[in-house]
Amino acid sequence: MNMEKIGIVKSEFEKPVNPEKMKEYESTLVIDEEYARGLEGLEVGQSLQVIFNFHLIDDYKLFGPKRIGEPRGVFASRSPKRPNGLGVTAVELLAKDGNQLRVKGLDAIDGTPILDIKSYSKLMDQVDTDTDHHQGHHQAQPRTEIEKLIEDNDLEKLLLKAGELHGHFCPFVSLGVKAAAYAMQELDVSSQGMEEIVAVVETNSCFSDGIQYVTGCTFGNNALIYRDYGKTAVTVATRDGTGIRLYLENYNVVDENYPEASQLFDKVIAQRNGSAEEEERLNKKWQQIAFELLEYPIEELFKIEEVEIDVPDYAPIKEDKFCSECGEKIMAGKEVTIEGEDYCVPCMESNYLQLDGRGLELIGHV
Numbered sequence: 001m002n003m004e005k006i007g008i009v010k011s012e013f014e015k016p017v018n019p020e021k022m023k024e025y026e027s028t029l030v031i032d033e034e035y036a037r038g039l040e041g042l043e044v045g046q047s048l049q050v051i052f053n054f055h056l057i058d059d060y061k062l063f064g065p066k067r068i069g070e071p072r073g074v075f076a077s078r079s080p081k082r083p084n085g086l087g088v089t090a091v092e093l094l095a096k097d098g099n100q101l102r103v104k105g106l107d108a109i110d111g112t113p114i115l116d117i118k119s120y121s122k123l124m125d126q127v128d129t130d131t132d133h134h135q136g137h138h139q140a141q142p143r144t145e146i147e148k149l150i151e152d153n154d155l156e157k158l159l160l161k162a163g164e165l166h167g168h169f170c171p172f173v174s175l176g177v178k179a180a181a182y183a184m185q186e187l188d189v190s191s192q193g194m195e196e197i198v199a200v201v202e203t204n205s206c207f208s209d210g211i212q213y214v215t216g217c218t219f220g221n222n223a224l225i226y227r228d229y230g231k232t233a234v235t236v237a238t239r240d241g242t243g244i245r246l247y248l249e250n251y252n253v254v255d256e257n258y259p260e261a262s263q264l265f266d267k268v269i270a271q272r273n274g275s276a277e278e279e280e281r282l283n284k285k286w287q288q289i290a291f292e293l294l295e296y297p298i299e300e301l302f303k304i305e306e307v308e309i310d311v312p313d314y315a316p317i318k319e320d321k322f323c324s325e326c327g328e329k330i331m332a333g334k335e336v337t338i339e340g341e342d343y344c345v346p347c348m349e350s351n352y353l354q355l356d357g358r359g360l361e362l363i364g365h366v
């Protein structure tokens with residue numbers, strides 16, 4: 001076996017100090033030109049494993065005292081005195097300039113030969129000592145954490161996360177979170193966004209973002225069904241049609257309990273006439289109300305009923321069509337066929353439906 005260096009470390013540390021301190025500093029990996037191609041695809045912000053050689057050390061001890069802890073075997077330690085003198089450290093890539101990588105967290109001194117660089121993978125490089133192999137699941141099933149929060153009825157964390165999707169905290173995103181979590185718990189279902197369950201929303205307001213986040217039924221995975229009724233209501237159902245519908249019966253809950261916030265809302269949002277200070281105040285108030293609503297008994301807010309619904313078939317996978325005019329690809333079924341030729345809607349200026357702030361609208365050219 002023969003190993004050659006692929007580059008060298010530039011660091012302000014010329015002599016080793018304790019690695020915990022070195023970990024706080026930045027250094028540069030200067031990769032030899034002949035290996036530069038191998039750096040393609042690296043992205044700033046990603047984590048890397050740097051494998052390097054403790055080049056100033058040429059002996060090792062299989063057993064002995066260690067810097068920290070009890071005397072022990074070399075393989076039970078991170079000692080640099082090792083049979084093959086290899087160091088392995090995870091770093092963060094801060095910048096990339098040609099064949100130079102600026103990294104943070106490397107505990108290797110100036111001039112250290114670099115033997116390899118690998119992209120760090122949570123799945124491969126992080127061992128989960130938890131019995132439920134939480135992290136492993138996490139990779140394959142991104143909703144593991146959300147499902148756990150639903151199971152634990154941790155509405156506060158769910159709302160915090162839903163806020164990431166929705167962009168702000170407001171009463172209606174909160175009510176959506178609450179309704180969705182309740183329905184999921186009652187139906188005892190989980191969702192991987194593969195249409196195992198569907199959510200039928202009757203409004204496209206903030207409420208529906210709480211629903212999308214918690215149920216995992218989204219606009220993009222076809223498990224979200226939109227009915228243009230203009231009601232703050234949702235039905236969560238399994239594929240056999242067994243569902244629970246929640247309708248916000250106490251639609252005055254915010255006006256009645258937070259009159260000041262409602263006035264502020266009118267001024268800032270409805271009339272677009274608020275000062276920056278008022279806008280700020282509304283935001284804070286809105287957030288406070290959002291979290292407080294989570295505490296309300298669900299029956300005081302919603303009318304809840306068990307329902308049977310017709311669940312549409314799975315989204316069809318069909319062959320593609322192409323527009324004879326602009327050449328763009330069209331999902332089959334959406335083409336406009338004239339004299340045997342397929343066209344897209346905009347090229348033909350045909351009528352179509354558009355979902356926007358007003359709900360579904362028929363947009364007509366003719």
Ligand SMILES: [Zn+2]
Binds near residue numbers: 168
């Ligand atoms: Zn909102």
Ligand SMILES: [Zn+2]
Binds near residue numbers: 323325326327328344
């Ligand atoms: Zn076209």
